[in-house]
Amino acid sequence: MLVDDVLTIGEVAKRSGIASSALRFYEERGLIQSVRNRSGHRRYSRGVLRRVAFIVFAQRIGLSLEEVARELAKLPTNRVPERTDWAKLSAGWTARIRERIAELERLQAGLTECIGCGCLSLDRCRLANPGDRAARRGPGPRYWMEGPTSA
Numbered sequence: 616m617l618v619d620d621v622l623t624i625g626e627v628a629k630r631s632g633i634a635s636s637a638l639r640f641y642e643e644r645g646l647i648q649s650v651r652n653r654s655g656h657r658r659y660s661r662g663v664l665r666r667v668a669f670i671v672f673a674q675r676i677g678l679s680l681e682e683v684a685r686e687l688a689k690l691p692t693n694r695v696p697e698r699t700d701w702a703k704l705s706a707g708w709t710a711r712i713r714e715r716i717a718e719l720e721r722l723q724a725g726l727t728e729c730i731g732c733g734c735l736s737l738d739r740c741r742l743a744n745p746g747d748r749a750a751r752r753g754p755g756p757r758y759w760m761e762g763p764t765s766a
């Protein structure tokens with residue numbers, strides 16, 4: 616297989632699994648960059664694929680596009696980022712990833728339990744969340760967000 620260093624937007628979309636429209640949106644937000652060829656078409660360096668993968672997974676763990684942009688701004692712009700460059704981004708991520716894992720574990724464990732969302736629809740809610748006392752902690756499914764129903 617011939618591997619070219621410069622990719623069209625269609626090639627980036629195909630390899631990354633991200634629609635061209637989303638790639639254009641990322642570019643408008645400054646998350647990825649392209650150069651224009653003589654015909655005015657976008658051309659991307661192959662390294663953009665790693666940036667796109669980063670954007671997708673960063674969003675999956677709950678980072679906003681603004682946060683993703685701040686993280687990506689830590690990478691060098693004058694060369695392809697190396698392992699050490701990416702490592703600089705990871706420090707602040709560890710806590711975020713741990714939070715997300717804990718959330719998902721609570722989600723998995725709590726699918727049939729009261730999640731403190733205020734619905735009071737399960738027989739278990741009468742014990743776990745009598746009178747919707749979880750609402751005192753704030754909006755949303757408090758037991759999913761914060762863990763065990765200790766309040």
Ligand code: FES
Binds near residue numbers: 728732735737739740
């Ligand atoms: S599941 Fe909604 S308050 Fe219990």
